[in-house]
Every structure is written in structure tokens, then in C-alpha cells.
Amino acid sequence: MNGAPPDQLRIIRQRIDALDETVHRSLIERAGIIAELIRVKGTSAPGAAFRPDREADMMRRLVLRHESDLPLVTVEHIWREIISTFTAMQAPYGVATAPAADPLAMRDLVRFYFGFFVSVHACDSAADAIALVEGEGRDLALVPLETEGRWWRSLTAPDGPGVFARLPFIEEEGRPASLPAYVVGPPLKDAAPADVQLLATAARDGLHAAISSLGGRVIGEAEGETLFELQVSATLDDLARELGAPLGDVLAIGQFAQPIRVVVDRTPELSSATPDSVASASS
Numbered sequence: 001m002n003g004a005p006p007d008q009l010r011i012i013r014q015r016i017d018a019l020d021e022t023v024h025r026s027l028i029e030r031a032g033i034i035a036e037l038i039r040v041k042g043t044s045a046p047g048a049a050f051r052p053d054r055e056a057d058m059m060r061r062l063v064l065r066h067e068s069d070l071p072l073v074t075v076e077h078i079w080r081e082i083i084s085t086f087t088a089m090q091a092p093y094g095v096a097t098a099p100a101a102d103p104l105a106m107r108d109l110v111r112f113y114f115g116f117f118v119s120v121h122a123c124d125s126a127a128d129a130i131a132l133v134e135g136e137g138r139d140l141a142l143v144p145l146e147t148e149g150r151w152w153r154s155l156t157a158p159d160g161p162g163v164f165a166r167l168p169f170i171e172e173e174g175r176p177a178s179l180p181a182y183v184v185g186p187p188l189k190d191a192a193p194a195d196v197q198l199l200a201t202a203a204r205d206g207l208h209a210a211i212s213s214l215g216g217r218v219i220g221e222a223e224g225e226t227l228f229e230l231q232v233s234a235t236l237d238d239l240a241r242e243l244g245a246p247l248g249d250v251l252a253i254g255q256f257a258q259p260i261r262v263v264v265d266r267t268p269e270l271s272s273a274t275p276d277s278v279a280s281a282s283s
């Protein structure tokens with residue numbers, strides 16, 4: 001036997017090479033658009049490149065388009081590497097991470113979603129990570145939902161940093177890089193309306209029940225304050241009505257696109273991804 005691959009294998013490899021070349025040339029072409037993007041968006045200010053609403057929309061279309069046995073999570077990761085790199089090419093940024101009970105889970109999450117082109121700084125506390133966002137306004141912070149204490153205290157100014165995404169964005173049972181975390185970033189330019197608002201108000205009897213009866217959920221409680229998520233379609237009047245009492249001050253900590261829940265049918269022959277929430281989320 002000489003080492004030459006049989007014809008069939010050679011032809012398959014030629015097809016792979018041709019496809020790889022198309023993917024690579026497309027990326028080079030995509031990178032050629034950056035200068036124009038910077039000019040049109042006016043991306044000179046730090047943090048001005050982030051467009052989480054646009055990214056969410058791209059991910060919804062990616063999920064709807066996806067087929068084949070190629071794992072969706074692989075495709076998501078490839079696009080996250082692309083988008084994160086293209087964002088940093090417009091305006092360099094780093095990601096500061098707050099501590100997580102499982103540091104490796106945080107490491108996986110940050111690299112899965114922000115790739116390897118951006119610098120990552122592991123902080124000793126959520127407050128330290130958020131302080132880096134407040135500093136020059138060019139960095140992001142990742143704060144696990146499991147974080148204890150009133151970590152959101154400095155995120156209440158309307159023109160200051162806030163939460164603008166919740167990760168993982170594609171929720172699928174058993175997926176890697178699945179540590180639930182918020183992305184805190186600088187104030188956004190011309191952001192489209194989000195799906196979910198992250199709010200804080202004084203803790204009181206009946207509040208948890210009122211939040212869940214409107215489809216929201218409580219994330220944490222600290223120093224007499226409750227942090228919770230509520231769909232933007234539910235108003236604070238709705239919440240006060242459910243509570244049966246006036247609400248008092250409600251602080252806006254951020255808002256973000258609803259992550260996509262995907263249910264994968266793992267029966268052999270029939271392995272297809274069914275986006276559970278994507279249809280309603282993209283309408």
C-alpha cells in the first residue's frame with residue numbers, strides 16, 4: 001500500500017478544503033467591513049461598539065437556520081468568537097469576572113462567549129469587577145446569578161453601567177459553559193427595546209408571589225432589597241396590583257434579550273433542535 005488516499009477520500013478532502021477556503025475568505029471579507037462600521041457607528045468612544053440587541057437577533061436567526069448533527073453549541077461558540085473579536089477590533093475591551101463557586105465554570109463561560117482575543121481579568125469580588133466597567137467604560141463584567149450580597153448597588157444610575165445580557169444565551173440541557181451570569185457593560189447607544197428587565201426594590205411580604213404570578217423570577221435578596229427579573233411587557237402597575245399595595249422605589253439595574261431555550265430531541269435518527277422560545281422571542 002502506498003500512502004496516497006483513495007480517490008473517494010481525496011475528493012471528500014478537496015470538498016472540505018474548498019468549503020474551508022470559502023469560510024476563511026468570508027471572514028476576511030467580514031473583517032474588511034470593520035473600518036466602515038467604525039465610521040458609520042462612530043465607535044471611537046470606549047464601549048461604543050457593543051450591540052447586545054443585534055447580537056441576540058443574530059443568535060435567534062442562527063438557531064432558526066441550524067440543522068444537521070453539527071452541535072448547535074459549536075456553531076454558537078464559533079459565532080461568539082467572531083462577534084467578540086469583531087467588537088474588540090472596533091474598540092478594544094476586556095472582561096472582568098466576579099468570583100464563582102466553580103472558578104472553572106466561570107473560565108469556560110468567559111472564553112466561550114468572549115473568545116481568546118480579549119483579555120480576561122479575574123476579580124476578587126463582584127464590586128471590583130463592576131468598578132472596572134465604571135472606570136474607563138471600555139470593559140465588561142461577568143457576575144454569576146449565584147453571587148450573594150447587594151452586588152447591584154452601583155448599577156442604578158440611568159446613564160451609568162448596567163446589566164445588558166444574561167448568559168448562556170442559548171439554553172440547552174447539558175450544554176458546556178452553562179454558568180448563569182449577567183453581563184454588566186457601559187451605557188449603550190441606540191439600544192432596541194429588550195425583553196426582560198432586571199429590577200430591585202425593597203423586600204416585603206408577598207413580593208415573591210407577585211413577581212412569579214407575572215412570570216418573573218427572584219434572583220437574589222440582600223440588605224433588605226430584592227433583585228428580580230420581569231418581562232418588559234409586565235408593568236410596575238401590574239406588579240403593584242398583584243402585590244395589592246404600592247411598590248415604592250423600583251430601581252432599574254438593566255435589561256436584556258430573553259435567552260433562547262432549545263430542546264434537543266436525542267432519539268437516534270431524529271436529532272433536531274427545536275427552539276422553544278425563539279419564535280416568540282423574535283417576533
Ligand SMILES: O=C(O)C(=O)C[C@]1(C(=O)O)C=C[C@@H](O)C=C1
Nearest residue numbers: 049050051052054055083086087
Ligand atoms: O452590528 C454591529 O453594530 C457590529 O458592530 C457588528 C457586530 C458583529 O461582529 O456582528 C459586532 C459587535 C456588536 O455587538 C454586534 C455585531
